[in-house]
Amino acid sequence: MPEWLTSFPTLGEQLLRSVRRAFDEAYRSFSREYGEVIEAIFDPLLYLLVWFERLLLATPWWLVIAAVCALCYAATRSRKLVAWTLVTLLGIGLLDMWEDTMRTLAIISVSTLITIALGVPLGIAMSWSDRLQTVFTPVMDVMQTMPIFVYLIPVVMLFGLGKIPGVIAVVIYAIPPVIRLTNLGIRLVPEDVLEASDAFGASRRDKLIQVQLPLALPNIMAGINQTIMMALSMVVIASMIGVRGLGQPVLEAVTNQYFALGILNGAAVVALAILFDRMTQAYGRRLRAIK
Amino acid sequence: MSSGSIRAQGLYKVFGRDPASVMPLVREGIGKDELRDSHGHVLALRDVNLSVPEGSVQVIMGLSGCGKSTLVRHFNRLVEPTEGRVSVGGVDVLALGPGRLRRFRQSGISMVFQRFALFPHKTVRANVAFGLDVRRTEGSERDKRVARWVERVGLAGYEDSYPGELSGGMQQRVGLARALATDAKILLMDEPFGALDPLIRADMQDLVLGLQAELKKTMVFVTHDLEEAIAVGDRIAILRDGEIVQNADSQELVLRPADGYIEQFTNKINRARVLRVGSVMEPPNPELASPLHCSVDMTLEDALPRVSASPGEEAPVTDGDGNVVGAISVLRILVAVAGGRYSLGDGSEDRLKRTAG
Numbered sequence: 001m002p003e004w005l006t007s008f009p010t011l012g013e014q015l016l017r018s019v020r021r022a023f024d025e026a027y028r029s030f031s032r033e034y035g036e037v038i039e040a041i042f043d044p045l046l047y048l049l050v051w052f053e054r055l056l057l058a059t060p061w062w063l064v065i066a067a068v069c070a071l072c073y074a075a076t077r078s079r080k081l082v083a084w085t086l087v088t089l090l091g092i093g094l095l096d097m098w099e100d101t102m103r104t105l106a107i108i109s110v111s112t113l114i115t116i117a118l119g120v121p122l123g124i125a126m127s128w129s130d131r132l133q134t135v136f137t138p139v140m141d142v143m144q145t146m147p148i149f150v151y152l153i154p155v156v157m158l159f160g161l162g163k164i165p166g167v168i169a170v171v172i173y174a175i176p177p178v179i180r181l182t183n184l185g186i187r188l189v190p191e192d193v194l195e196a197s198d199a200f201g202a203s204r205r206d207k208l209i210q211v212q213l214p215l216a217l218p219n220i221m222a223g224i225n226q227t228i229m230m231a232l233s234m235v236v237i238a239s240m241i242g243v244r245g246l247g248q249p250v251l252e253a254v255t256n257q258y259f260a261l262g263i264l265n266g267a268a269v270v271a272l273a274i275l276f277d278r279m280t281q282a283y284g285r286r287l288r289a290i291k
Numbered sequence: 292m293s294s295g296s297i298r299a300q301g302l303y304k305v306f307g308r309d310p311a312s313v314m315p316l317v318r319e320g321i322g323k324d325e326l327r328d329s330h331g332h333v334l335a336l337r338d339v340n341l342s343v344p345e346g347s348v349q350v351i352m353g354l355s356g357c358g359k360s361t362l363v364r365h366f367n368r369l370v371e372p373t374e375g376r377v378s379v380g381g382v383d384v385l386a387l388g389p390g391r392l393r394r395f396r397q398s399g400i401s402m403v404f405q406r407f408a409l410f411p412h413k414t415v416r417a418n419v420a421f422g423l424d425v426r427r428t429e430g431s432e433r434d435k436r437v438a439r440w441v442e443r444v445g446l447a448g449y450e451d452s453y454p455g456e457l458s459g460g461m462q463q464r465v466g467l468a469r470a471l472a473t474d475a476k477i478l479l480m481d482e483p484f485g486a487l488d489p490l491i492r493a494d495m496q497d498l499v500l501g502l503q504a505e506l507k508k509t510m511v512f513v514t515h516d517l518e519e520a521i522a523v524g525d526r527i528a529i530l531r532d533g534e535i536v537q538n539a540d541s542q543e544l545v546l547r548p549a550d551g552y553i554e555q556f557t558n559k560i561n562r563a564r565v566l567r568v569g570s571v572m573e574p575p576n577p578e579l580a581s582p583l584h585c586s587v588d589m590t591l592e593d594a595l596p597r598v599s600a601s602p603g604e605e606a607p608v609t610d611g612d613g614n615v616v617g618a619i620s621v622l623r624i625l626v627a628v629a630g631g632r633y634s635l636g637d638g639s640e641d642r643l644k645r646t647a648g
Contacts, residue, residue, distance in 0.1 A: 196408035199367055200422040200473070201396030210424070214412045 031158045042164050045114070049163050053106035061098060065089045076282035084278070088271045097246065097268050104235055104245035104272065107163065111170040111231050116224060119175045123182025123220075124208065133183065140176040148173060148237055156241055166243035174230040181223030185216025221284035228276045235269055246272075294380035294399075295345035295476035295509040297366055302339040302375035304361055304533070307332030310373045323532050335361045336533040339375070343526075345476070346507040350524030352514055352556070358533040359513045360405075363479050366511060367400045368392060379477065397426040401470040405482040407462045409454040409469075415441065416450040418465050422473040440468040444498065460491035464498075471502070480512045484519065496522050517556050521565050529553055542570035545630070563592040563628045571627040572608045572617030579618055581606045587616065591624050598624065 003009075010016070056064060065086065072078075072085045092101050126133045151172060155165040189212050197207050213220075239247030246265050253262030305313060305326075313321075313332045323334045335358045343349040351359045364370040365377050368384050377384045379400065387395055401422060409418050417424075419441055423433045441450055444464040454462050463483060470478055480499075484492040496519060503510065503523075514520050520527045521541040528538035529552075537549035545565055548554045569587030581601035585594045585608050598606045599621050608617040 190408075192404060192406050192408040193410060195369060196402070196404060196410075197421070197425075199369060199396060199402040199404075199479075200425055200469075201393040201398075202421075202425040203393060206425045210421070211410060 027154065027157065031154075035158055038158060039164070042159070042168075045110075045167065046164055049106065049110050049167065052110060053103055056102040056106050057099060061093055064102070072279055075279055076286065078282055081278055081282060085275055088275055092268050092271065095264055095268075097249075097265060100244070100246045100249065100265070101268055101272070104232075104247070104269070107166060107170070107238070107243060107245060108228065108231050108235075108272075108276075111167050111174065112224070112228055114167065114171050115175045115178055115227050115231070118171070119178030119223070119227070120182050120220065123179045123223075124186060124213075126179065126183040127186035127212075136179070140179060143172055144176050148234070152237075152241060161242035163243055165241050166238040169241070170231050170234045170238060173234055174227045177226035177230065178220070178223040181219045181226070182216065185219030185223075186212045188219065189215045218284050218288045221280055221287060225277060225280040225284065228280065229273055232269055232273045232276070296380060297341070297343040297349075297477065297509060297511065298376075298378045299339055299341045299362075299365065300376045300378075302336050302341075302362070302365060302377065303373045304336040304358070304365070304370065305332050305334055305373045314374060334533055336365075336372070339530075339533070339535055341528060341535065341538065343509055343511060345509050347525040348503060348510040348512055348523055350512045350514060350520040350527040351530060352517065352520050352527055353530035354515060357530045359515075359530050360481050362530065363481050363511050363513050366477070366479055367396055367402060394426070397422065398473055399475055400477040400479065401473050401475040402479040402481065403463070403466045403470045403483045405485050407454070407459075407466045407486075409462055409465055411454055414451050414453060415446060415457075415465050418454065419468045419472050421469055426473075436472050436474075437468075440472045443471070443502075444468045458491075459487050460495060463487065463495060467495075467498070467502075471506075475508075477509045477511075480510060482513050482515065485515065492519070499523060517560055521560070529556065541565055542567060546570060546627075558630070561592075562630050563595070563624075564590050566591050566627055568594050568608050568619050569610075569617070571623060572619045573623060574617060575607065575615050576605070576618040579603075579605060579607045584609045584615075585619055586610070591628060594619060595621070595624055 059067075068089060069082050069085050073082050076082075092098060122136070126136055148169065152165070152169055155168050159165040159168070193211060193215070194207065197211050202210065235243075235245060236247040236250050239245065239251050246269050249265040250262055250269075252258065253265070303314065303317060304310075305317060307313070308331065310332060313326060313330050316326065316330065317334060317337065321330075321334075326332050326334050339362060341349070341362075351362055353359045361370055365372055366379060366384070368377070368387070372385070379395075382395070384392075384395070410421065413421070416437055420433055420437045423436060428436070438450075441447060444467050446461065446464050446468065449457065449461065454465060457465070463486075466483070483499075484495045487495060500523060502508075510523075512520075512523055514523075524541065526538060526540055527544055529536045529544075531552055537544065537553050539547075542565075544553065545557050545560070545562060548557055567587065568585050568589045568591065571591070572587070579601075581603075583597045583601045583606050585597055585606050587608055587610050594606075598604060598619055603620075604622070605618060605620040607615045608619050610616045
């Protein structure tokens with residue numbers, strides 16, 4: 001039997017290695033050439049992140065708790081949720097995870113804001129253009145299924161270790177739900193309501209702001225909820241490229257076999273996740289109830 | 292031409308991938324079914340010509356799928372015709388650019404929809420204000436108008452409710468107020484009461500008739516209900532497979548239906564309530580001296596007691612100024628109400644008289 005039937009005929013080790021090397025070289029020289037420029041572009045983001053983290057750390061713990069509880073009440077009008085928020089945050093503080101939690105809160109908040117600022121307009125654009133939708137849908141599928149470490153490599157090559165690559169990785173991983181659900185929400189707005197706004201001479205902008213976005217808002221909120229959940233799930237992985245927060249002790253616990261430390265910090269991530277989830281969901285329900 | 296008149300000339304509408312390619316066949320008179328089965332296009336309107344004078348109510352009637360909703364959407368260009376001309380108030384609607392078309396829809400023409408099409412996330416007040424908001428009528432002028440129309444359609448007290456909290460009839464009142472708030476001279480009503488219960492529908496018809504007496508809008512009113520058509524319409528156009536079969540007032544439609552299709556519509560209605568004395572009277576009879584007069588616009592139902600109480604069961608008919616313009620007899624009324632089998636002026640009265648005699 002000829003050899004190509006028993007073992008898969010590959011392109012040849014030599015050729016593949018040189019292709020890979022050429023690709024890596026090209027990217028490396030690109031990052032050497034433009035790394036600083038790109039880093040400078042992202043500087044404002046870094047300032048925002050650092051400023052917000054310092055703000056959370058410098059503010060007395062009771063003030064932070066009061067602010068989060070007030071925000072929770074404003075969004076949900078639910079005393080039960082406020083009580084649950086209070087208990088969660090007090091527990092985190094008592095177990096000496098306050099600082100790490102604040103750092104995580106900072107990066108999650110900033111990542112979520114960026115995700116919304118990018119994702120909602122992209123979703124709107126996708127709802128307007130079927131062509132854009134056919135292009136973006138597979139791109140987003142790749143973003144969500146590609147192993148996270150794979151796109152960490154070029155980001156780290158470009159930015160080194162630190163907060164910015166962390167945020168970028170979180171945003172890439174967490175942005176698809178917002179885009180998808182904004183697009184879906186706008187496309188689901190009933191045809192007759194759109195026809196009515198046309199019949200009254202509404203411009204595209206009026207239609208978007210007065211009709212499509214408000215009616216899509218419950219769906220958009222569901223997307224934001226998903227995004228926050230996915231961002232939180234990235235906390236531990238982001239700590240591998242130097243993002244400080246609740247992920248770091250978990251990483252430490254894995255390498256040193258500190259079971260209890262791992263459980264405590266993991267539980268804090270879960271508690272934050274539940275908190276955000278209930279808050280955004282209750283807010284979404286309130287939006288729906290208005291209808 | 293005045294600003295509230297509507298005119299459609301040679302209107303064709305074909306739905307499908309390439310309507311222009313099948314237009315020669317359509318003009319040659321290809322059947323609707325053949326066009327759909329062999330050419331994959333749907334014929335919605337064929338050579339529709341319609342002229343609605345300012346201040347009158349034109350009803351468009353037909354079974355579902357006959358193209359009536361498509362036709363009404365040509366007047367504010369929610370649907371583009373495949374061929375033909377539409378002018379509103381002397382303006383060629385099809386020549387308007389996007390900006391001018393928006394302004395035309397903002398203040399020249401407004402619409403009420405069958406399924407209400409209200410904004411579910413807006414309050415009654417905000418729904419009524421929508422047309423004013425998109426044309427940037429702001430402040431006290433906006434609030435004043437909204438309050439006036441909410442009040443006029445009978446929704447005072449519900450300003451802060453959401454459409455989902457209202458009954459169907461009340462929702463359509465919101466739709467009506469939303470359309471009236473822009474003060475457009477032309478009102479398109481696409482089966483506005485088709486989704487409502489009969490009792491509520493009668494209420495809404497009264498509301499529209501009251502408003503029309505006051506506002507004298509030019510109205511295009513789509514319905515599939517002949518009684519509604521007769522109640523609101525000055526003229527009634529009956530559409531079949533995208534063609535206007537007959538366009539006439541209610542008397543003409545009932546007395547002289549153009550074909551069997553129209554008769555199918557008209558033979559189920561109560562003719563005594565539709566036909567008016569003026570449509571069926573005979574020339575004046577100077578020998579009549581009954582003190583009981585009937586006026587020309589009385590329905591036969593209302594006239595019957597007076598006529599039968601008159602000597603010889605015949606009474607003089609007077610016009611609005613009190614001049615005697617005709618005569619009406621019980622027999623004449625019976626023949627008109629019996630319809631179909633007997634027609635006026637062919638001697639059937641004599642036959643009836645003999646049979647009765």
